[in-house]
Amino acid sequence: MNVFKDLYQYRELLKSNTKKEVRGKYKHSFLGVLWSFLNPLLQIMVYAIVFPLILRNKQEHYVVFLCCGLIPWNFFSIAINRAAGTMLENGNIIKKVYFPREILPISIVTSEAINFIISTIIIIAFVLFDGIALTPYILYYPLILLVQYLLILAISFIISAITVYIRDIQHLISVVLQLVFYATPIVYAANTIPENFAWILKYNPMTYIINGYRDIFLNQTAPDVKMLILLLAIMVVACVVGYMIFHKLQKGFAEEL
């Protein structure tokens, strides 16, 4: 439980570092934080043009459908990508000062979560624009977000620590993420996939998370709450395990960096 005591003591660092991650990302660009809107928006445009055209996708409300998949996916992939590099980026401080190292991955994931929450405005905008009404089911949003946050945090703990020892991970990760992108129902619906591949989606937690967002924003139904609670429990355990791995590996950071 020392972890929480330490994090509480260093809460100011956690806060200012998270702020720095949110602000610093677009620091030298003209449009600044506007990019957290523009980026996914342009990306959605590309997919919304390409997929219905080429793949003859018959999904109704395809843009909203895409939003609910792509924006949570961006949260997932960008956070993990950045977490992989965070220890190397901060090597200088790690070698010189003691502070709880877990602050680095936590502030990356938290800053991306904040970005995601801001980007949710895009989803809501398209939902309204497409003539879909908002229902009270969106109150499930925090639950789905929490599950996703913990999932990303668990992965980030492990990835950020291992990258210090094996630098290849940083390069490998973007390829792996690309693969996972297609193994997640983002541009297609989960039920359109051939049956012999269905198991991939079944073991991919992002499937349930994206389906959850689609349920509350697009389908206007309650998400699979039982499944989400189960996932929540799994993710809590994953975070503890991820943290333990991180804690073990962080002892060598200053020497490896």
Next chain:
Amino acid sequence: MPKDDMAIRVEHVDKSFNVFYDKTNTIKEKILFWNKSKKEVRQILKDINLEIKKGEVVGLIGVNGSGKSTLLKLMTKIIYPNKGKIETNGKLTSLLELGAGFHPDFSGRENIYFNASIFGLTRKEIDKRLDQIIEFSELKDYIDNPVRTYSSGMYMRLAFSVAINVDADILLIDEILSVGDQHFQEKCFEKIEDLKKEGKTIVFVTHGMDSVKRFCTRAVWLHKGSIKMDGDTNTVVGKYLEETA
């Protein structure tokens, strides 16, 4: 937990570093050269036992490469021992490298906040100390300028002012008392004198025997990774100068 009057306890600590001739950091290299990479294990510290009581001011002396800085880094938990354990009791601040984490584009004021938060201060605590820090650094007129416009002396002054005002119970200082000009140095010495009077525990690493004699109540002489002598400042420093001169 250590006894109440104990500030730092080092028990049977061993530390060695792996010295690689060709460091393998990629999978390809690790697979190709997994048994070929030349590695040398260099033992820096051997079975160190040290107890420092609250309020003691201890000077760590020794020639280059004797393990002084490594011992200090172990105490701050930047690195961890291979064997043995280190316990510290109370809030600890290390002045190992000043200005770590300074962001050149941010103003002096913003950097005070950021740097102090790395030392584990909360916003409130920093607010309370802000004026004191700025005053000590004598950078009042420049405090809202970006740090990249500072001269190196100003930079160090700001960094030192933050670190010294953190209000820790234990201070670890590594050879940094050469900050700024004569005037500022004298001010640092006075501040450390004050901290000593307040009953803070201070551990120094330095080659300046004068400052050891001036501040320290106790000196520990490290030689080739072991403690060669430990005791009253004058005796240890005298013996050290005799042998190394």
